[in-house]
Amino acid sequence: MSVLTRSVRIGLGAGRGVLDLVLPPHCPACETIVDAPGRLCTACFRRASLIVPPCCVRCGVGFASVGSAGLALSCPSCLDSPPPWRFGRAAFAYDEFSRLLVLPLKYGDRTENAVVLGRHMARAGRSLLEDCDRLVPVPLHRRRLFSRRYNQAALLAQAVGRLSGRAVMVDALARMRQTAPLVGQSPSERRRSVADAIRVRPQRAAALRGLRVVLVDDVLTTGATLGACAGALLDAGVASVDVLAAARTARDETGEDRQEPPE
Ligand SMILES: [Zn+2]
């Protein structure tokens, strides 16, 4: 892609609509021309590790086989300490390929990547979305939102909302303070670090009461942030919280979740 084309794309950010009329659509992972915007080319689609059942019904981690899933369809870690949400799914395994889509969305102004990620999230999360009144993104602290100019989780929620016909409440939650980067912290350190950092906005609490919420984030690792969000929503009286992420990190041999990108 030429420097000019790239800078035009960056300049337009979320407003790709006009540009799509001018430039042929590109695969967001490799820039090959594709038939329609927001689609992977055939080669990238083959490279992608889509998470398909059997996977843990709580945290979405893939199982090697139906046999290893067990009767509860939960991974050992979710059986030991169940997350505060009900069901969780992720579209992609977080690997070298899905990083090509997630990291530029998170740090590189490639807001259009939310379309392709959202499409696969809507597919993976179909059963959660059937049972959903509001999609709610994990919030960014306002200082981080100011420097990045958008919340990548909100863009994903909007993309999923458009495809599934579900309503999105982008400002249901607020992050009250900036948390230290979670990378390198143990699960319990992560939980401590985000506990109390997330609140339901008081002006949204009444509208949320009794609703079935699907929380949306880019990468699900230990679930510390999503757990804090789910806890805040349940305290505010929502009926249920499920979780839908673009990508799920794998577990290493010790059962620990591998690293996620910094927020
Ligand atoms: Zn491609």
Ligand SMILES: [Zn+2]
């Ligand atoms: Zn699990």
